[in-house]
Amino acid sequence: MSEYRIVCVNRLHTSAEHCHVTDIGTTTVQGSRRWSAVEVRAAINTGDRFYTVSPTTGETATVEAYDCVCSLKTIRSGSDAIADNNLAAMPDCGRRQSRASRGEA
Numbered sequence: 001m002s003e004y005r006i007v008c009v010n011r012l013h014t015s016a017e018h019c020h021v022t023d024i025g026t027t028t029v030q031g032s033r034r035w036s037a038v039e040v041r042a043a044i045n046t047g048d049r050f051y052t053v054s055p056t057t058g059e060t061a062t063v064e065a066y067d068c069v070c071s072l073k074t075i076r077s078g079s080d081a082i083a084d085n086n087l088a089a090m091p092d093c094g095r096r097q098s099r100a101s102r103g104e105a
Contacts, residue, residue, distance in 0.1 A: 001047040004028055004035075006063060008093035020074045025093045026050070034093065037074045041065045044075075052077055054085035061085040 004026035013019040024035050050063040059082050066076040077087045
C-alpha cells in the first residue's frame with residue numbers, strides 16, 4: 001500500500017455549479033506524477049491512499065472514489081471542517097493530461 005500527496009488538480013466544469021476532478025498531480029519521495037481520476041480510483045481499490053494537506057493547519061483529508069449523481073465516476077476529498085485541504089481548493093495542474101485520460105495505455 002502506497003500513499004500519495006495530491007498537490008494539484010484539473011477539473012471539468014459541466015456547468016457553473018457542477019464540476020468533476022479529471023486529473024491530479026501527486027508528489028512522493030520518489031518524485032511527482034500525473035494521474036487520471038480513473039487511475040486514482042483503481043489505486044484506491046487496491047489499497048493505496050491519496051490525500052491533501054491544509055496549508056494553514058497541516059491537517060490531511062483522504063480522497064475517496066465518488067459516483068456522482070450525474071453518473072460520472074470520479075473522486076472527491078473526504079468531508080471535514082477544513083476548507084483549504086479539499087480537492088476544490090487545490091491549484092490547477094495545467095493542461096498536460098495523464099496518459100489514461102487521453103485514452104492511452
